[in-house]
Amino acid sequence: xxxxxxxxxxxxxxxxxxxxxxxxxxxxxxxxxxxxxxxxxxxxxxxxxxxxxxxxxxxxxxxxxxxxxxxxxxxxxxxxxxxxxxxxxxxxxxxxxxxxxxxxxxxxxxxxxxxxxxxxxxxxxxxxxxxxxxxxxxxxxxxxxxxxxxxxxxxxxxxxxxxxxxxxxxxxxxxxxxxxxxxxxxxxxxxxxxxxxxxxxxxxxxxxxxxxxxxxxxxxxxxxxxxxxxxxxxxxxxxxxxxxxxxxxxxxxxxxxxxxxxxxxxxxxxxxxxxxxxxxxxxxxxxxxxxxxxxxxxxxxxxxxxxxxxxxxxxxxx
Amino acid sequence: xxxxxxxxxxxxxxxxxxxxxxxxxxxxxxxxxxxxxxxxxxxxxxxxxxxxxxxxxxxxxxxxxxxxxxxxxxxxxxxxxxxxxxxxxxxxxxxxxxxxxxxxxxxxxxxxxxxxxxxxxxxxxxxxxxxxxxxxxxxxxxxxxxxxxxxxxxxxxxxxxxxxxxxxxxxxxxxxxxxxxxxxxxxxxxxxxxxxxxxxxxxxxxxxxxxxxxxxxxxxxxxxxxxxxxxxxxxxxxxxxxxxxxxxxxxxxxxxxxxxxxxxxxxxxxxxxxxxxxx
Numbered sequence: 001x002x003x004x005x006x007x008x009x010x011x012x013x014x015x016x017x018x019x020x021x022x023x024x025x026x027x028x029x030x031x032x033x034x035x036x037x038x039x040x041x042x043x044x045x046x047x048x049x050x051x052x053x054x055x056x057x058x059x060x061x062x063x064x065x066x067x068x069x070x071x072x073x074x075x076x077x078x079x080x081x082x083x084x085x086x087x088x089x090x091x092x093x094x095x096x097x098x099x100x101x102x103x104x105x106x107x108x109x110x111x112x113x114x115x116x117x118x119x120x121x122x123x124x125x126x127x128x129x130x131x132x133x134x135x136x137x138x139x140x141x142x143x144x145x146x147x148x149x150x151x152x153x154x155x156x157x158x159x160x161x162x163x164x165x166x167x168x169x170x171x172x173x174x175x176x177x178x179x180x181x182x183x184x185x186x187x188x189x190x191x192x193x194x195x196x197x198x199x200x201x202x203x204x205x206x207x208x209x210x211x212x213x214x215x216x217x218x219x220x221x222x223x224x225x226x227x228x229x230x231x232x233x234x235x236x237x238x239x240x241x242x243x244x245x246x247x248x249x250x251x252x253x254x255x256x257x258x259x260x261x262x263x264x265x266x267x268x269x270x271x272x273x274x275x276x277x278x279x280x281x282x283x284x285x286x287x288x289x290x291x292x293x294x295x296x297x298x299x300x301x302x303x304x305x306x307x308x309x310x311x312x313x314x315x316x317x318x
Numbered sequence: 319x320x321x322x323x324x325x326x327x328x329x330x331x332x333x334x335x336x337x338x339x340x341x342x343x344x345x346x347x348x349x350x351x352x353x354x355x356x357x358x359x360x361x362x363x364x365x366x367x368x369x370x371x372x373x374x375x376x377x378x379x380x381x382x383x384x385x386x387x388x389x390x391x392x393x394x395x396x397x398x399x400x401x402x403x404x405x406x407x408x409x410x411x412x413x414x415x416x417x418x419x420x421x422x423x424x425x426x427x428x429x430x431x432x433x434x435x436x437x438x439x440x441x442x443x444x445x446x447x448x449x450x451x452x453x454x455x456x457x458x459x460x461x462x463x464x465x466x467x468x469x470x471x472x473x474x475x476x477x478x479x480x481x482x483x484x485x486x487x488x489x490x491x492x493x494x495x496x497x498x499x500x501x502x503x504x505x506x507x508x509x510x511x512x513x514x515x516x517x518x519x520x521x522x523x524x525x526x527x528x529x530x531x532x533x534x535x536x537x538x539x540x541x542x543x544x545x546x547x548x549x550x551x552x553x554x555x556x557x558x559x560x561x562x563x564x565x566x567x568x569x570x571x572x573x574x575x576x577x578x579x580x581x582x583x584x585x586x587x588x589x590x591x592x593x594x595x596x597x
Contacts, residue, residue: 053494055490055493055494057485059423059424084496084497084498085496086496087493087494087495087496088494088495088496088497089496092494092495093491093494093495095487095490095491095494097487100486100487100488101487101488101490101491102488102491103488103492103505103506104488105509105510106505106506106509114492114495114497114505115495115496118495118496118497119495119496160491163491163495164495167495167496
């Protein structure tokens with residue numbers, strides 16, 4: 001199977017603070033496959049996801065290098081017109097905050113019609129109602145003529161999802177789609193995302209900092225730290241048998257219902273300052289198993305022995 | 319967009335109501351002038367020169383025996399037309415320049431905003447006089463000149479609003495859905511900029527009426543015998559000791575018009591600006 005999306009050695013540098021938020025990341029995504037990207041704030045996961053459609057403010061970015069191939073074509077060198085037809089068409093995005101991702105002065109119907117006009121051959125109120133029903137919104141007629149402020153957060157995110165799938169995308173990029181929502185609604189939105197993906201055969205790139213929400217929901221899971229991909233593999237095995245010490249620390253710090261603990265073990269130390277990364281492995285200052293080599297040499301992502309579908313970047317691994 | 323929801327509170331705003339009434343009265347006077355005027359504003363009657371206000375001539379007659387009420391009513395047409403069209407032009411220019419500068423940023427913004435700075439350095443009456451030196455003073459030129467010299471403040475206002483909307487999430491979301499730049503600007507950004515523009519435009523009409531009157535007073539605006547409040551004032555000043563009504567009534571008309579637009583503009587601002595609505 002050929003990859004739908006191939007990111008090769010992507011590096012994104014921001015002007016502010018002169019930092020690289022993404023430092024040489026490569027990922028692959030097959031058609032219909034789902035990949036979760038998890039990591040702390042500032043790990044570069046959102047920057048990576050947004051660069052796929054070049055949705056970073058041009059004045060904030062100093063340089064983007066590497067290649068982002070969607071169906072073999074490099075997004076970074078596409079002409080404006082081609083990029084626009086890709087955005088909302090073959091690749092759609094769902095943003096973090098549904099409270100601000102919808103235009104407050106236009107009705108929900110109007111905003112979805114706009115996508116149909118651009119990518120699905122014209123306005124079509126019946127199709128909009130289908131889409132609203134598809135994202136399980138009750139009373140599509142009422143929602144159609146509602147303004148965003150009349151809807152709840154969960155309803156708004158459903159509307160955003162309807163807008164995203166309106167253009168019939170092959171890849172959906174969801175940048176922390178549940179972070180701004182109530183915990184009870186988060187699960188519903190993720191379930192909806194999952195069923196939409198299956199029904200429509202889309203690939204999904206799901207960015208989150210809540211690793212617990214990813215289990216069972218994505219085929220593969222990538223863990224990012226300080227702008228690098230430190231571990232990647234099938235979600236189930238990464239969660240049950242983490243190899244990178246950072247992944248291990250992250251998982252230990254999750255609360256579990258089955259165990260009672262007085263205190264949750266937290267990862268020691270702070271997320272790194274991207275402007276002043278230590279020499280060698282960026283995780284070294286917080287790593288319980290760091291040794292000499294970690295100070296001198298930055299580990300590269302390489303296959304995990306005995307598991308061809310997994311990779312991690314750590315000197316501790318054989 | 320809270321305009322409609324707050325409509326019920328208009329009753330507690332006597333000044334806004336007064337402003338709306340003054341502006342409404344002016345518009346009505348301008349539209350109805352041909353029917354409401356008791357006499358032809360240009361008809362001279364040398365046997366009844368400089369008559370004081372009476373039952374027949376409510377505001378008296380001028381030095382050529384023309385009926386002042388009629389001239390004031392027709393003058394309202396001039397003032398309102400000049401005010402509306404000049405402000406229309408200034409809104410158009412200011413909005414275009416402000417949107418372009420705010421949205422594109424970088425050198426586009428730098429060039430446009432330096433142009434604004436330069437134009438704002440000149441007193442506007444100087445700019446106007448400079449242009450008039452080359453053009454025949456007629457109503458079309460007056461409107462164009464007032465419009466061309468009054469858009470700079472609006473451009474700054476629109477630029478600032480555009481800057482604040484440009485990077486809002488919904489604009490990025492719309493970008494992510496493949497909208498073109500013209501469409502982003504018109505559908506997603508312009509509506510958010512409109513309410514301050516509406517307020518500035520209303521306040522601007524008052525300013526434009528003043529400028530037109532000043533130019534006509536100086537003899538550089540609407541030319542006699544066409545009635546304009548400015549040239550009526552100018553003609554009346556020679557008789558100020560003999561016939562006070564020739565200066566009082568045009569002056570009052572200008573005063574009430576500008577007051578009306580200012581009160582209405584401030585009322586609109588209070589309604590539309592969410593930052594002031596808590597008061």
